[in-house]
Each structure stands twice: as structure tokens, then as C-alpha cells.
Amino acid sequence: MxxxxxxxxxxxxxxxxxxxxxxxxxxxxxxxxxxxxxxxxxxxxxxxxxxxxxxxxMVAKPDWGIRTVVGEDGTDHLVDVTTIVDKPFGSLIQFAVRRRAPMARKVLLVAPMSGHYATLLRSTVSSLLPDCDVFITDWHNARDIPVSAGKFDVEDYTLYLVDFMRALGPETHVIAVCQPAPLTLAATAYLAAEDPKAQPRSLTLIGGPIDPDAAATDVTDFGRRITMGQLEQIAVQRVGFKYKGAGRLVYPGLLQLQSFMSMNAERHSTAFSEQxxxxxxxxxxxxxxxxxxxxxxxAVMDMTAEFYLSTVERIFKNREIAKNEFVVAGKRVDIGAITDVAVITVEGEKDDISAPGQCIAALAMLTGLPDSKKASHLEPEAGHYGIFAGKSWRINIRPLVLGFIDAAAASGKAETPKKRGPNITLAASQ
Structure with missing residues (x-):
């Protein structure tokens, strides 16, 4: 195709x-x-x-729609979306709050590149903005990137994250949501070996497939059933003449949307009929x-074919990160090289995309990290969306993560916040 x-x-x-x-x-x-x-x-x-x-x-990028935030003085502060690092396939942007001094917490949100724009995390950004300086990865639509810009696969994605972390400095607290969790872990390990002073202070991995084989889902079952040749024939197309990326091989957003809708066709049909x-x-x-x-x-976006195919092959099929065999720019990335970054994993009990067990697998891989800097949380009754943008995030997980960030910043240790103690376990007790 x-x-x-x-x-x-x-x-x-x-x-x-x-x-x-x-x-x-x-x-x-x-x-x-x-x-x-x-x-x-x-x-x-x-x-x-x-x-x-x-x-x-379907062809329009949503606006962030974050105009103001209430400051400690009780007044509204205008919010500007500014670009910190601009690259062909993605940018690092900041939600700069006017008339507000730099916050103690500097947070980098790593947004998924899985068919939707980074604005999918709008509510996550809004919830963090009153208490943090928030930065986010804003991935670009592949259909708008000329072929002359070259390829973009999982290795390029990882190196982009490395550059973003370097730009923000070592006092950054990184939160990776869903798909980018394995590559964010790899980027942190890459920095640990190549540029230790640029490592973030803490790393929060939310509902990501660190080890896809740790728990089966429809996503992992699909990855096992289909061959790479079949996947390439089914999913990959060339961008048409209407866009700047004409001729680029992509996994089209419209094709992804068809898959999204078919997974819950009856629910979507009912929703539109009622509307x-x-x-x-x-x-x-x-x-x-x-x-x-x-x-x-x-609102869907095209992914480069090489990123989609390399994600399926290297992360899901070959499990290169789960096996600690991931290679970036010719260098093996050793997850065990992380020794100073506090790491917490967050999973949802009813997550049917990254099931419980897939994300917490990261803690066992962190062989060089003391148990005092490892923590995990399983949110009862929560689905995939809820652990980063729904009620579970707002009521339970957000304060938990902020407490973890504060503990890491203050002492360099990932201590268990007392108010959520029953739901957090140190890696040593897993």
C-alpha cells in the first residue's frame, strides 16, 4: 500500500x-x-x-487553549506557549506564566507519539501548571515534514529526548506518559553513561510498555500475530500531493483513527447518534x-513509517529495552547505568493498553539504582486514560507524583509520601 x-x-x-x-x-x-x-x-x-x-x-491540530493560570496571589496570570528547542520532527515547548517567578518544580512532560497530538495531555498540563514550570514535547505531523528532513525512528526519538533533557538541565523532573516511557527510560540511561551531569532529578513512568510481555493486552497480541512484512503492507502509505511531506512514507493518521474507532465502534456510534x-x-x-x-x-497525525515499524519491531516484538539490548547511534544503552535518578512507575489496575506489570518492570532493570530511589504505584479501578488525565490523576496520582518530585529534589531519595503510603511500594518489596 x-x-x-x-x-x-x-x-x-x-x-x-x-x-x-x-x-x-x-x-x-x-x-x-x-x-x-x-x-x-x-x-x-x-x-x-x-x-x-x-x-x-481530522486534519486540524487542536489549540492548547490554556490562557491563564491562577497564581499564589490569587490573580490570573497569562500563559504563553513558547518554543525552547525547535527540531524538524518535534519541538520542546514551555508554558511560560507571565509575572510569575520560576517555580521550584521544573517538569518535562514527554507526550506520546501514537496518533494524537501532544494536546491530548492538555488537562495534565493544566493540572500541573499552578505548581510547576511545565515543558512538553510537541511532536510534529509527519505529513508536513519534507522528505529532505530525513528519517525519524526510535533511535532519533531517543536522541531528541536526550537533547531536550540537556536543554533543561539536571534539576528537571521528567514525566513520560504511555508510549514514550521505554524510550524516556533509554534516554535517561544514555545520559547516565554519556553526560551524567545532564540527567534529570527524577523520572516518572506512567502506563508505559517497558516490558510488553509482562502482561498481555490486545496491543501485545496484535504485535505477536502480525509479521513486519504484513504490517508494512497494511499500514504504510506515502503522503499525498496536498502536503509538504509529499512522498514520505508514513502510518497515516486517518488509518490510525479507523483502528481507534473500530475498537469501540458501538460506543462511538451511540455517542454520535445521541449528539x-x-x-x-x-x-x-x-x-x-x-x-x-x-x-x-x-484530531490525528501521521507518524513516520520508520518510527512506527521500529517501535513494533524493537520495543514490542524484540523487546530490546526489556532485555536491556537497546542500541542508539551504535552504542548499547545500559539501563543499569542509571544510579542517581529517582524513578517511580504508575499503573492503572484496569489499564487495557499497558496492563499492570508492563511499566513496573522498569524497576527490576535499574540494577544500579538503590531501592531507596525506586517506587511504584498501582491505582485501583483506573483505566489507561484515567492515570494521566482523568479523575484518578487529579485526585490521587497528581499529588502522589508531586510529593515524589519534592522528595527527590530535597534529598535525592525517592521516599514514600506518607499520605499515599498504602498505595506505594518500594521496589524492594515487589
Whole structure:
């Protein structure tokens, strides 16, 4: 399927559905029909409105929408999104709070490159911003990157993280969410061997597949069933003529979205049917719960083919990081080289993407790190999304992580915060 034609066919289908939605909404809203009592007109206009919005969001990068934050003085402080390091495939950005002195906590959020933009962590950023200086990795859409920029695979991703950590300095506290957890661990180990003074102060790994074989999920089962040749034929296409990255081999965002939607097809179908009825009754709003969720969920980005394929092959199939055999730029990365960075893992009891056991596996690999600097937390009843952006994050995990960061900053030790003691265990007790 390595063809521009298939990529452009998907874009044509998306574009046609957006146009059909806009046409249906405009036609059914024509003033001449205002006196008609036919309910199909209202339903047609509602369907058109929902369809147009949904299909248009698939090619639009969401805005961060973080305008202000309340300071310690009780006043609103404006927030500027500024670029600290700019690279072809991703940037390091800061949420700079005006009129606020630098905070004691400097946090680097490593966002997933798994089909959605970094704005998926908007609520995570918002929750940390009042108490921390927040930086985040903002990965770029591969369709907008010219072929002349070269490749981008898991090794390049790791080296990007190394550069970002160096730019922020050793007092940084890194939080990796989901997909980047193994590569963030590898980047920290790389720094431990090559540039120890640039290592972060602490590392929080949330719901990441450090060892995919530690617990089976649909994701790991898929990785075992399919061969790399089959995966390349099914998933890889060339960017079409409409974008700057024309000709680049990618795993298209629209194809990823199709997979996302098919996993919970009935739930999504019900959600859109109910939203159409709400619009027809005049009960919907521009920023209601449905639109807030799907404006983000439907906004997908292309991944470079080499990054996607190398992730599946090296992280999931060959388990190079889990086996401590990962190589970056010709050098083996030894996880055991980490001796000073406090590390905590966070898992959700009902996480069906990175099941419990996959992330905590990192602690056993940290053979050079004292047990006093290792900790883990299993959040009861929490799913994947909840451990970094949902209620579990807001109520339990966020204060836990901030307490861990403070302990690491103050003494260099990962001591168990007393208020969450029953849910945290030191690695030595695993």
C-alpha cells in the first residue's frame, strides 16, 4: 500500500464527507423551509453539523487553549506557549506564566507519539501548571515534514529526548506518559553513561510498555500475530500531493483513527447518534462534553513509517529495552547505568493498553539504582486514560507524583509520601 493514491483516496473520502455535512446543514437550514413541520429537516441539519465538524477536525491540530493560570496571589496570570528547542520532527515547548517567578518544580512532560497530538495531555498540563514550570514535547505531523528532513525512528526519538533533557538541565523532573516511557527510560540511561551531569532529578513512568510481555493486552497480541512484512503492507502509505511531506512514507493518521474507532465502534456510534439528537433539539453547545472529547480524539497525525515499524519491531516484538539490548547511534544503552535518578512507575489496575506489570518492570532493570530511589504505584479501578488525565490523576496520582518530585529534589531519595503510603511500594518489596 506504499502509494500516494491510497493516501489521497482516504483524504478524498474525508474531504467529501466534510463537504456533504456542510451541504446538508446549509440545505436543511434554508429559510424557505422554516415553516415546515417535517422533523427530517432538523435531523438532516443536525447530522450535517455533526458530520462537518467531525471530519474537519481530522486534519486540524487542536489549540492548547490554556490562557491563564491562577497564581499564589490569587490573580490570573497569562500563559504563553513558547518554543525552547525547535527540531524538524518535534519541538520542546514551555508554558511560560507571565509575572510569575520560576517555580521550584521544573517538569518535562514527554507526550506520546501514537496518533494524537501532544494536546491530548492538555488537562495534565493544566493540572500541573499552578505548581510547576511545565515543558512538553510537541511532536510534529509527519505529513508536513519534507522528505529532505530525513528519517525519524526510535533511535532519533531517543536522541531528541536526550537533547531536550540537556536543554533543561539536571534539576528537571521528567514525566513520560504511555508510549514514550521505554524510550524516556533509554534516554535517561544514555545520559547516565554519556553526560551524567545532564540527567534529570527524577523520572516518572506512567502506563508505559517497558516490558510488553509482562502482561498481555490486545496491543501485545496484535504485535505477536502480525509479521513486519504484513504490517508494512497494511499500514504504510506515502503522503499525498496536498502536503509538504509529499512522498514520505508514513502510518497515516486517518488509518490510525479507523483502528481507534473500530475498537469501540458501538460506543462511538451511540455517542454520535445521541449528539445528532441533541443538536436537533437545540441542546448541544460548541464546547459540550461530546465536542470537547471528539475535537481532540478525532484530531490525528501521521507518524513516520520508520518510527512506527521500529517501535513494533524493537520495543514490542524484540523487546530490546526489556532485555536491556537497546542500541542508539551504535552504542548499547545500559539501563543499569542509571544510579542517581529517582524513578517511580504508575499503573492503572484496569489499564487495557499497558496492563499492570508492563511499566513496573522498569524497576527490576535499574540494577544500579538503590531501592531507596525506586517506587511504584498501582491505582485501583483506573483505566489507561484515567492515570494521566482523568479523575484518578487529579485526585490521587497528581499529588502522589508531586510529593515524589519534592522528595527527590530535597534529598535525592525517592521516599514514600506518607499520605499515599498504602498505595506505594518500594521496589524492594515487589
Amino acid at each position: 506504499k502509494y500516494m493514491a491510497t493516501y489521497d483516496l482516504m483524504e478524498s473520502i474525508r474531504n467529501t464527507n466534510e463537504w456533504m455535512g456542510a451541504t446538508a446543514r446549509a440545505m436543511a437550514s434554508y429559510p424557505a423551509f422554516a415553516l415546515s413541520m417535517n422533523p427530517m429537516l432538523a435531523l438532516t441539519a443536525a447530522w450535517g453539523e455533526v458530520a462537518e465538524r467531525s471530519f474537519s477536525r 445528532i439528537m441533541r443538536v436537533a433539539r437545540g441542546e448541544a453547545a460548541d464546547h459540550d462534553a461530546h465536542n470537547r472529547f471528539y475535537d481532540e480524539y478525532l
